[in-house]
Amino acid sequence: MTTNNPSRRRFLRLAGLGAGAAVVGPRMGADRAQRVVDARAAARTVARTVARTAARTAAQDEVLEIALSAVIDPVQLRPGAPTTLWRYRAAVTAGDPARVQALDGPFPGPIVRLHQGMRFQATFTNRLREDTTVHWHGLNVPWLMDGHPMSLVAPGATYTYAFEVRNPPGMYWFHPHPHGRTGTQVYRGLAGLLIVDEPPDDPRLTALPADLVELPLIVQDRTLDDVNALVYPQSVMGFLGDDVWVNGRERFTAAVERRPYRLRLLNGSNHRILKLGWRDGAPVRVIGTDGGLLDAPVDKPFVMMAPAERVEILADFRDAAPSEVRALDSLAFRDDSMAMGALWPQGGKAEVATFVVGGGPPDGAGRVFLPIAFNGRHAEAADFAPAPALAAPVCRIEPLRRDADPIPATRTIVLRLERGRFTLNGRTFEHDAVADDEIVKLGAEEVWAFVNDGAGMGPGMGMMAGAHAMHVHLVRFRVVERTTDGRHAEAYATVAAGFVDEGWKDTVLVMPGETVKVRMTFGDFTGLYLYHCHMLEHEDQGMMRNFRVDA
Ligand code: C2O
Numbered sequence: 342m343t344t345n346n347p348s349r350r351r352f353l354r355l356a357g358l359g360a361g362a363a364v365v366g367p368r369m370g371a372d373r374a375q376r377v378v379d380a381r382a383a384a385r386t387v388a389r390t391v392a393r394t395a396a397r398t399a400a401q402d403e404v405l406e407i408a409l410s411a412v413i414d415p416v417q418l419r420p421g422a423p424t425t426l427w428r429y430r431a432a433v434t435a436g437d438p439a440r441v442q443a444l445d446g447p448f449p450g451p452i453v454r455l456h457q458g459m460r461f462q463a464t465f466t467n468r469l470r471e472d473t474t475v476h477w478h479g480l481n482v483p484w485l486m487d488g489h490p491m492s493l494v495a496p497g498a499t500y501t502y503a504f505e506v507r508n509p510p511g512m513y514w515f516h517p518h519p520h521g522r523t524g525t526q527v528y529r530g531l532a533g534l535l536i537v538d539e540p541p542d543d544p545r546l547t548a549l550p551a552d553l554v555e556l557p558l559i560v561q562d563r564t565l566d567d568v569n570a571l572v573y574p575q576s577v578m579g580f581l582g583d584d585v586w587v588n589g590r591e592r593f594t595a596a597v598e599r600r601p602y603r604l605r606l607l608n609g610s611n612h613r614i615l616k617l618g619w620r621d622g623a624p625v626r627v628i629g630t631d632g633g634l635l636d637a638p639v640d641k642p643f644v645m646m647a648p649a650e651r652v653e654i655l656a657d658f659r660d661a662a663p664s665e666v667r668a669l670d671s672l673a674f675r676d677d678s679m680a681m682g683a684l685w686p687q688g689g690k691a692e693v694a695t696f697v698v699g700g701g702p703p704d705g706a707g708r709v710f711l712p713i714a715f716n717g718r719h720a721e722a723a724d725f726a727p728a729p730a731l732a733a734p735v736c737r738i739e740p741l742r743r744d745a746d747p748i749p750a751t752r753t754i755v756l757r758l759e760r761g762r763f764t765l766n767g768r769t770f771e772h773d774a775v776a777d778d779e780i781v782k783l784g785a786e787e788v789w790a791f792v793n794d795g796a797g798m799g800p801g802m803g804m805m806a807g808a809h810a811m812h813v814h815l816v817r818f819r820v821v822e823r824t825t826d827g828r829h830a831e832a833y834a835t836v837a838a839g840f841v842d843e844g845w846k847d848t849v850l851v852m853p854g855e856t857v858k859v860r861m862t863f864g865d866f867t868g869l870y871l872y873h874c875h876m877l878e879h880e881d882q883g884m885m886r887n888f889r890v891d892a
Pocket residue numbers: 476478516518649812814871873875
C-alpha cells in the first residue's frame with residue numbers, strides 16, 4: 342500500500358490540486374524528497390503561463406471560477422512523522438486551468454492568477470473543524486466578499502465569493518479572517534497568492550529586462566516539535582517561530598539560471614518582521630510593493646517587511662559566475678518588544694534563501710549540496726552596529742510632501758498596549774460595531790495617521806514597545822509622511838533605511854515611537870471593512886476595528 346509512502350502522498354496532493362492545474366515546482370521524480378528547488382523549471386513554466394494568459398486576455402479569458410476548499414492534510418515536511426497542515430485546495434471549474442498554479446513547495450498556496458477587469462468566483466467549502474472565512478488581502482471588493490469575520494463559513498458549509506478584479510496588477514494574497522482564529526489558521530498553512538498580472542505592454546514591465554522570469558517566495562517562520570507537529574503557543578505579544586520556511590521549505594535553495602529574476606516576496610509570517618538583504622552587501626533593487634510594480638526601480642541597502650507586506654525584487658544573476666551562490670538573509674535589527682522567540686528573536690539574523698547560479702547538476706535533477714554552516718538563528722550583540730543618534734522628527738518622504746508643514750491627518754489612530762491588550766484608539770474589536778469616528782464617506786480621500794505609542798504610561802512600560810503592521814481593507818494607500826518622537830531612536834536607526842514607501846501599499850510597518858501617515862481614497866464600495874494590525878496575535882487579541890463606508 343502506498344499511502345504511508347510520503348513521496349507518493351505528496352505526489353497525490355500536488356496532483357489533486359486541481360483539474361488541469363499547472364504544477365509549478367520540482368519534477369516529481371525520484372529526487373523529490375530533497376529540498377533543492379529547481380527554480381529554473383518553475384520559472385520557465387510561469388513564463389510560459391504568463392505569455393499564454395496574456396495572449397488570451399483579449400479573447401474569451403474574462404472569467405475564472407474555482408472550487409476552493411480548506412482541508413486538513415498530513416504533509417511530509419521533515420524526516421519522520423508527517424506534519425498536519427491546513428491547506429487550501431483549488432480546482433478550476435471555468436476558465437483557463439493554467440490560472441491556478443501550485444506554489445513551488447509544500448505549503449502554503451496555491452497561486453491564483455487574474456487580470457484586471459475579469460470576473461473571479463471562488464466557491465469555497467470549509468472542510469476544517471471550525472469556522473473560517475476567506476479574505477482577499479489587498480483587493481477592492483464588496484464587503485460581503487471580503488471575508489469579514491461576520492461572514493463566517495461553518496464547517497461543511499459553502500460560501501461563494503464572486504467579484505470583478507478591479508485592482509491594478511500586483512501581488513495580493515488570500516487567507517482566513519475569523520476573529521480570534523486568524524493566527525492559528527494562517528500558521529497551520531492557510532494562505533495563497535493572488536497575482537493580478539500586468540498586460541504585456543505595461544511600460545513598467547517593458548522597462549524591466551526582457552528575459553525576466555518570476556519566482557514567488559512566501560517567507561514564514563514556524564516551529565516544529567520533535568514529532569514534527571506545528572507548535573503555536575498562545576501569546577498576546579506575538580508568536581515567533583524557530584526556523585525560516587520559504588514556500589514551505591527549510592533552508593530554501595533554488596537553482597537559478599544566469600538571468601534576471603523577479604522575486605515576488607510575501608512575508609507570510611504571523612509576527613516576524615524581515616529585514617531582507619543580500620549576504621554580499623549588494624543593494625536590493627526593489628521593483629514592486631503591495632500594490633504592484635513601481636514606476637521605477639529603487640535601490641535599498643535592505644528591505645523591511647512586516648507580516649503581510651509584499652516586495653518585488655529584481656535579482657540579476659546575469660553577471661554571476663557559474664555555480665556562484667547568492668543568498669538573501671534577514672539582517673539583525675533591534676526590537677524592543679516582548680514577543681516570544683527564544684531561539685530566533687525578533688530582529689535576529691537568519692538565512693532566508695539561497696540561489697545557486699547555473700548550479701544544477703548536468704542531469705537536471707536539481708540536486709545541489711551546499712555547505713550550510715551558517716545556521717543564523719541567534720542575534721548577537723555584535724550584530725547591532727552602534728546606532729547613530731537620530732534627530733526627531735524624521736521625514737523621509739520628501740517627494741511626496743507638498744510643503745514643509747506636517748500633512749494634516751483626517752483621522753488619528755493611536756496604537757497602544759492597555760491592560761495587556763493592544764488597542765486602536767483605546768478600543769478592541771467588536772464584531773459589527775463602528776464608532777462615530779470610524780465612518781468614512783464613499784469616494785473620500787483621507788489621510789490616516791497611525792501613531793505607535795508603545796506601551797503607554799507605567800514603570801518600565803517603555804521597554805515593551807513593539808512594531809505594528811497596520812493594514813486597511815478595501816483601499817490601497819501611499820505613505821505620505823513618517824515622523825518619530827525619538828524615544829526608540831536606536832532601534833529605529835537599525836530599520837529606517839529599509840522602508841519601501843515609493844509604491845502603493847495596503848500594509849505598513851509602524852515602529853515604536855513612530856507616526857506613519859497614509860493617504861487613500863475610499864472607493865468603490867459601501868459597507869463594513871476592517872483595519873487592523875497584521876501581526877496576527879495582536880489582531881486575534883482585538884487589535885482590529887471596523888470602519889464603515891457610507892454613500
Ligand atoms: Cu491580510 Cu484583514 O487582512
